[in-house]
Amino acid sequence: MKKKNFDQLQEELFFEELENGLSVYILPKPEFSKTYATFTTKYGSIDDQFVPLGEKEFINVPDGIAHFLEHKMFEKKDGDVFQKFSENGASANAFTSFTRTAYLFSSTSKVSENLETLIDFVQSPYFTEETVEKEKGIIGQEITMYEDNADWRLYFGTIQNMYHTHPVRVDIAGTIDSITDITKDHLYQCYDTFYHPSNMVLFIVGSVDPEKIIDQVKASQNRRDFKNQAPIQRHFDEEPASVAKKHHQLNMDVQVPKCMLGLKASNVTLQGKDLLRRELAVNTALDVLFGRTSKHYTKLYEEGLIDDSFTFDFSQELGYGFALLGGNTRDPDKLSQTVQSILIEEAQHSSITDEQINSVKKKNIGGFLRSLNSPEFIANQFTRYTFNEMDLFDAVPTLETLTKEDIAAALSDLAQPEHITSFYILPKEKEAVE
Amino acid sequence: MRIEPKTVKKQGISIHTIKTKQFKTNQLVIKFRAPLQKGDVTARALLPYILQSGTKKWPTTASFRTYLDNLYGANAQVDVSKKGESHIISFSVDIANERFLKDSSPLTKEAFNVLAEMLFNPLVEGDAFNSKIVEQEKRSLKQRLEAARDDKMRYASQRLIEEMCEGEPFALHPHGSVEEVDSITPEKLYHAYKKMINEDAVDFYVVGDINEEEIAELCEKYLSFEPRAALADEKAGYSQKEEPKKVVEKQSIKQGKLNMGFRTGTVYGENDYIPLVMMNGILGGFPHSKLFINVREKESLAYYAASRMESHKGLILIMSGVDPGKIDRASDIILEQLKAIQNGDISSKELDQTRAVMKNQMLETLDSARGIVEVLYQGDVSGNEFTIEEWFGKVDKVTKEDIVTVSQKVQMDTTYILTGKEEA
Numbered sequence: 001m002k003k004k005n006f007d008q009l010q011e012e013l014f015f016e017e018l019e020n021g022l023s024v025y026i027l028p029k030p031e032f033s034k035t036y037a038t039f040t041t042k043y044g045s046i047d048d049q050f051v052p053l054g055e056k057e058f059i060n061v062p063d064g065i066a067h068f069l070e071h072k073m074f075e076k077k078d079g080d081v082f083q084k085f086s087e088n089g090a091s092a093n094a095f096t097s098f099t100r101t102a103y104l105f106s107s108t109s110k111v112s113e114n115l116e117t118l119i120d121f122v123q124s125p126y127f128t129e130e131t132v133e134k135e136k137g138i139i140g141q142e143i144t145m146y147e148d149n150a151d152w153r154l155y156f157g158t159i160q161n162m163y164h165t166h167p168v169r170v171d172i173a174g175t176i177d178s179i180t181d182i183t184k185d186h187l188y189q190c191y192d193t194f195y196h197p198s199n200m201v202l203f204i205v206g207s208v209d210p211e212k213i214i215d216q217v218k219a220s221q222n223r224r225d226f227k228n229q230a231p232i233q234r235h236f237d238e239e240p241a242s243v244a245k246k247h248h249q250l251n252m253d254v255q256v257p258k259c260m261l262g263l264k265a266s267n268v269t270l271q272g273k274d275l276l277r278r279e280l281a282v283n284t285a286l287d288v289l290f291g292r293t294s295k296h297y298t299k300l301y302e303e304g305l306i307d308d309s310f311t312f313d314f315s316q317e318l319g320y321g322f323a324l325l326g327g328n329t330r331d332p333d334k335l336s337q338t339v340q341s342i343l344i345e346e347a348q349h350s351s352i353t354d355e356q357i358n359s360v361k362k363k364n365i366g367g368f369l370r371s372l373n374s375p376e377f378i379a380n381q382f383t384r385y386t387f388n389e390m391d392l393f394d395a396v397p398t399l400e401t402l403t404k405e406d407i408a409a410a411l412s413d414l415a416q417p418e419h420i421t422s423f424y425i426l427p428k429e430k431e432a433v434e
Numbered sequence: 435m436r437i438e439p440k441t442v443k444k445q446g447i448s449i450h451t452i453k454t455k456q457f458k459t460n461q462l463v464i465k466f467r468a469p470l471q472k473g474d475v476t477a478r479a480l481l482p483y484i485l486q487s488g489t490k491k492w493p494t495t496a497s498f499r500t501y502l503d504n505l506y507g508a509n510a511q512v513d514v515s516k517k518g519e520s521h522i523i524s525f526s527v528d529i530a531n532e533r534f535l536k537d538s539s540p541l542t543k544e545a546f547n548v549l550a551e552m553l554f555n556p557l558v559e560g561d562a563f564n565s566k567i568v569e570q571e572k573r574s575l576k577q578r579l580e581a582a583r584d585d586k587m588r589y590a591s592q593r594l595i596e597e598m599c600e601g602e603p604f605a606l607h608p609h610g611s612v613e614e615v616d617s618i619t620p621e622k623l624y625h626a627y628k629k630m631i632n633e634d635a636v637d638f639y640v641v642g643d644i645n646e647e648e649i650a651e652l653c654e655k656y657l658s659f660e661p662r663a664a665l666a667d668e669k670a671g672y673s674q675k676e677e678p679k680k681v682v683e684k685q686s687i688k689q690g691k692l693n694m695g696f697r698t699g700t701v702y703g704e705n706d707y708i709p710l711v712m713m714n715g716i717l718g719g720f721p722h723s724k725l726f727i728n729v730r731e732k733e734s735l736a737y738y739a740a741s742r743m744e745s746h747k748g749l750i751l752i753m754s755g756v757d758p759g760k761i762d763r764a765s766d767i768i769l770e771q772l773k774a775i776q777n778g779d780i781s782s783k784e785l786d787q788t789r790a791v792m793k794n795q796m797l798e799t800l801d802s803a804r805g806i807v808e809v810l811y812q813g814d815v816s817g818n819e820f821t822i823e824e825w826f827g828k829v830d831k832v833t834k835e836d837i838v839t840v841s842q843k844v845q846m847d848t849t850y851i852l853t854g855k856e857e858a
């Protein structure tokens with residue numbers, strides 16, 4: 001087992017790649033009561049075209065299947081895994097994103113029993129036609145809940161505006177129609193292809209002894225027989241650089257309009273240090289321009305175009321990436337035009353100063369320290385970084401090396417008029433209450 | 435996990451220091467508490483947002499936030515909430531512990547300074563706040579209140595409380611009401627500010643790797659309050675409804691929201707409070723609970739079906755999102771689960787699981803500075819000092835009979851349903 005020390009942060013990280021390809025990371029936090037563990041596969045909603053394990057041809061699977069699979073992993077022949085976690089005082093959960101599916105628990109006692117349960121249930125698929133059918137009602141209600149959620153519709157509407165073909169434009173849970181077609185055979189096919197240990201990361205943070213943990217994980221993997229697996233072949237259709245739609249809007253039962261701008265990233269093959277630099281540079285630029293210390297934020301706030309729901313963020317993965325900016329507003333048109341013209345102007349003639357950048361750097365150094373108070377942040381973000389060949393602990397040192405030029409270049413690359421789109425949620429016309 | 439808060443109480447002001455090496459930042463939280471009442475609540479809700487928007491030293495949000503960013507991203511936040519019939523205004527400053535920075539100039543003192551500046555050096559002109567800031571923040575508050583109603587899950591929860599507790603202070607939203615915003619003037623607001631500073635019950639918490647003597651000195655220097663009378667313990671009564679109330683509202687939505695409110699007659703700190711918490715856990719607090727198993731797993735009716743407690747008001751609130759055509763079915767199943775508990779249908783497995791996850795949940799909450807403050811404040815508000823040993827001891831002692839007894843006091847009060855309407 002390798003060990004890395006972060007002296008200034010007073011943290012240690014242990015790592016080992018097991019024979020079957022599973023990457024295991026352990027970050028001891030002896031002052032904490034709890035241990036938090038995530039078992040994550042590099043498989044998310046965008047992986048809808050691939051060559052199944054042992055086959056030769058690409059197949060297309062129904063939208064929402066990665067998320068459906070996540071739900072079904074919890075049900076076993078002898079019942080629901082939640083029951084077992086509860087017996088051992090653990091709180092368990094899972095989530096599916098565009099690129100990852102993570103299973104997790106946290107507990108303040110019986111860590112080794114709970115870790116065994118986590119590994120065991122994720123590595124023992126059990127699907128039947130009957131249980132698959134039953135889940136359709138539950139996930140159907142999950143989909144409907146999100147359909148009624150204006151903030152979610154705003155988020156997805158903006159992404160759909162940006163992308164022509166890339167599956168990031170499809171809701172992670174799919175649609176009621178698309179999940180109707182899902183069968184147990186689909187689930188096994190996806191499971192066998194994407195849940196091989198070599199495609200997964202186990203991260204454990206908390207009051208643990210790293211040696212004991214690694215021994216336990218090794219023993220659990222030695223009991224299982226995983227054949228070496230060839231690299232997974234995924235396919236994505238050609239995606240144009242431009243946005244699919246410049247603008248779209250949706251009427252919902254809301255009182256306050258919402259406006260979101262999307263900036264679609266180009267050069268989305270970046271990984272590792274280059275990707276890290278880009279993410280940090282764009283986020284720094286956005287923070288300088290639209291953070292609460294900025295003159296633009298002040299002006300927009302004073303004019304009543306934004307309130308404290310206004311947010312912005314940039315993130316990129318292999319194959320897609322975007323910045324999102326927006327929030328609640330009384331005048332979506334005016335907010336959209338103002339923010340777009342600031343971005344385009346700044347992309348051409350950056351006004352960002354060293355003083356502003358230094359202030360953002362300082363804020364983020366403290367912010368990173370604060371994040372290390374959270375075992376959840378450490379495990380989830382570290383895993384996301386690892387899947388993109390980045391190291392979470394490089395973030396601050398990399399940020400410190402960014403120059404004004406790096407930041408201006410990253411912004412001018414992103415904020416090009418044909419890469420910007422807007423989406424609004426607008427109140428429905430008033431109708432008589434029945 | 436040992437948390438050993440040191441508390442100093444003096445004339446209505448309590449200072450709590452919690453020394454721990456667990457975190458990389460130090461957290462300061464100050465809470466002001468007054469009775470929750472109509473006519474007051476909206477001005478009080480606006481107040482912290484005014485105080486963080488400008489002080490004499492930092493007259494603009496931008497200058498204040500720039501100062502904080504340069505303190506390694508000190509995080510200053512304000513919040514309003516309610517506990518039972520009390521209204522609470524909170525200010526917090528979370529700041530890096532310089533031990534983990536290359537630059538090691540002391541930061542804790544700075545955090546006190548920031549907090550004191552917000553509280554004691556506001557941007558006032560005579561006996562009124564700056565009118566431009568007041569207008570801006572009134573607009574933001576209105577929008578915040580309206581937007582909160584656009585989130586259907588939150589809206590349905592709030593509407594249940596409004597219908598259930600009609601005429602009781604608890605029906606008020608901690609952020610007040612849109613109608614009251616217009617009548618707030620810079621003068622009225624200043625009056626509310628003076629009242630908060632001089633009359634509210636004050637609890638101040640410091641969590642982190644701190645020197646307790648230094649903290650005492652800093653409190654002396656930065657946070658000196660006039661003495662005040664302790665806040666009377668408000669235990670609001672309510673009139674029992676003759677029949678359970680049912681309210682149905684329609685909007686253009688696809689999923690029905692089913693919210694049900696129950697009176698328990700038991701609040702935080704009372705003898706049967708912990709049995710009630712366990713009862714709620716068995717009913718709907720966790721994924722092994724009866725609601726999750728029966729509404730979601732067995733019948734596939736919902737994605738979420740859960741219950742939670744309003745600990746200082748003595749309510750159990752159940753919420754679920756179901757197809758509009760299946761609301762009655764879901765409601766029947768939910769009531770059957772409560773009935774089952776009242777009839778003693780509780781397995782020893784359910785008891786063990788609930789005990790284990792409750793303990794785990796508590797310890798996990800105490801793994802964050804904010805969680806520590808909230809758990810301690812729960813007790814401090816009701817005059818019951820929280821200790822983990824006592825809490826664990828009580829949880830261990832609860833029997834099935836205790837749970838059945840307390841469950842029999844639980845009474846259905848109001849059902850609120852938000853459902854779809856035919857599209858025109």
